[in-house]
Amino acid sequence: MRSNPRQNLRKTTLVTALAATTALALASCSSEASGSEGTDSDGGSDSADSAGSTQTEWPEEITISLVPSVEGEDLAEALDPLTTYLSDGLGITVEGVVATDYAATVEALGADQAQVLITDAGSLYNAMEQYDAELILRDVRFGATSYASIAMTNDPGTYCADEVVTATYGATGDELSYCNGTEAGPDAAGQGPAGQEALASIAEGTPVALQAATSPAGYQYPVVAMREQGIDTDAGIQQIPVEGNNNAVLAVANGDAEVGFAYWDARSTVTEEVPTVGEDVVVFAYTEMIPNGGVAVAPSLPEDLVAELTTLMDDYADSSDEAATVMFDLVGLSDWSADTAEDEITRYGEILAEFSQ
Structure with a gap:
């Protein structure tokens, strides 16, 4: 079959136009990619480059x-x-x-x-x-990056299910008393939670020394721990308000409260005032770790x-x-x-x- 010269001419012209258009597009892309400033048509910075520099630019x-x-x-x-x-x-x-x-x-x-x-x-x-x-x-x-709140008492017979032991508080070298597996070795580690089931032994009306409601170790974590053991912390205990961890320890040591809470191990803060605090005040539980x-x-x-x-x-x-x-x-x-x-x-x-x- 004989070819049509006019059709061939149109095909040739179309291919040539497409090739020229492709070459122009490639040249334009090459120019943008290799341009030293990467600017757009109105002279501003290329948006992608600008966004990238914003992400890494330091104030x-x-x-x-x-x-x-x-x-x-x-x-x-x-x-x-x-x-x-x-x-x-x-x-x-x-x-x-x-x-x-x-x-x-x-x-x-x-x-x-x-x-x-x-x-x-x-x-x-x-x-x-x-x-x-x-x-x-x-x-x-x-x-340490966290610490426990200690539950302490002057009545170990009520709250200790096992023998009272002593361990060394490394920060001060004081020998302090513990029970319910809160400390198992000669050196106290202060890792909670431990012995929390003993909190269920807090009888109705028991005087409990608590610090301000904003205190994690003196109020918040202890209250949560007592509630988890079924204690009504609002009406089931006698709250003895104290200011500061040292006063929480003193309240227990002096008999103003039967149970008290403070950060581990706040007993070391009152050893000069109460030299026998390590024996008289026994830690029987640790709360969860407080960050x-x-x-x-x-x-x-x-x-x-x-x-x-x-x-x-x-x-x-x-x-x-x-x-x-x-x-x-x-x-x-x-x-x-x-x-x-x-x-x-x-x-x-x-x-x-x-x-x-």
């Missing part, structure tokens, strides 16, 4: 919000070594601001007045829930900045003798740990919820 300054242990004129002096250390390590300005209380640290992060907060466990939980803050470090006190506070950051901070900040703060206590002293004086800590154990913070949030209604 010129970040602010830490915290509630320090020191007060008054010593505050600036106490903050300066930490912020200087972080500024030098990060290469950006790090400022420290003082919050009036722990809740204010969360408010500062929510308002973007601070991008880093050093605060208690409850405020860490609220920052994570309300503002999607990232938990990066936990506070270390006496080598220390820690450090959280705003979600707006770049990941690589957060990683470097975490490393620097984790290393701070070991960076110099001065740093260790500053850290203890500033926030009462011996170290920070990157082992965040976030589940403990979440559990604390559940405990808090029981007292927020």
Whole structure:
């Protein structure tokens, strides 16, 4: 069959046009990919490049919000070594601001007045829930990131199902009394929960020393533990209000309360006042472990900045003798740990919820 010259001409023309169009498109793509500035038609930065740079760009300054242990004129002096250390390590300005209380640290992060907060466990939980803050470090006190509340009594015959034993409290070297398997060796470890079933022995009307309702070790965790053992903590016991962990111990030692609660092991705080407290006041149960506070950051901070900040703060206590002293004086800590154990913070949030209604 003979071919049609006009059809061949049209085919040739179409192929040539398509080839030219393809070449033009490829040339345009090549020009955009290799362009030194990556600009669009009106001279602005390419949107993809701009978005990428925004994600990794560091701010010129970040602010830490915290509630320090020191007060008054010593505050600036106490903050300066930490912020200087972080500024030098990060290469950006790090400022420290003082919050009036722990809740204010969360408010500062929510308002973007601070991008880093050093605060208690409850405020860490609220920052994570309300503002999607990232938990990066936990506070270390006496080598631990959490602690138990002790249930103590001056009536071991009622609350101890086994023999009373003594163990050494490592922080002070005091010999203290325990039962119900709370301590199994010569050195006290303070790991809860333990012996909580003995709380069911608290009879109706028993005087129980409890601290303020905002105290995790002196009220919140103990109340939850007693309720779980069937104790009516509102009407079934006689609440003896005390201020501070030492006074909770003294209330039991002096006979004002039969049972009391405090952080592990607050008995060591009154050994000068009551030299026999290690024998007279026996720990018969531990609550769940209560988390220390820690450090959280705003979600707006770049990941690589957060990683470097975490490393620097984790290393701070070991960076110099001065740093260790500053850290203890500033926030009462011996170290920070990157082992965040976030589940403990979440559990604390559940405990808090029981007292927020």
